[in-house]
Amino acid sequence: MIKPYLYIQKTKEKGRGVFTREAIPAGTTIEVSPVLVLSNSDTQIADTTKLHNYIFLWGVRETRSCVALGYCSIYNHSYEPNCEYEMDFDAETMAIKTRRAIKKGEELQINYNGDPEDVSSVWFDVKRK
16 A cells, blocks of 8 residues: 555655655555565675665564565655655564655655664765754
């Protein structure tokens, strides 16, 4: 399920991103997408390819990864994200939920570290506000 008001658009600095055509209230689940879970050995292979930038660590011990089949891999990173993601390991899905009210036309962003409050470095340079 991906809300019909979401769309993908190129950004000036981050490549593609996910945006909204409508205002969205805080606490709204805007996407629930299935994932393909990769084994540890497949994760090691994927990490040597362009997929490295689009996969998520998976499982309680994070020894595997997953490829999300919705927009999940297109949301850009922010240390002040307006959305967060949740993983359901049993159902093999990822959900994206708004953390605050979102304005029409605003880009939707997540923290790639998983925890919206985690300001640990990621694997690429991030321009901070």
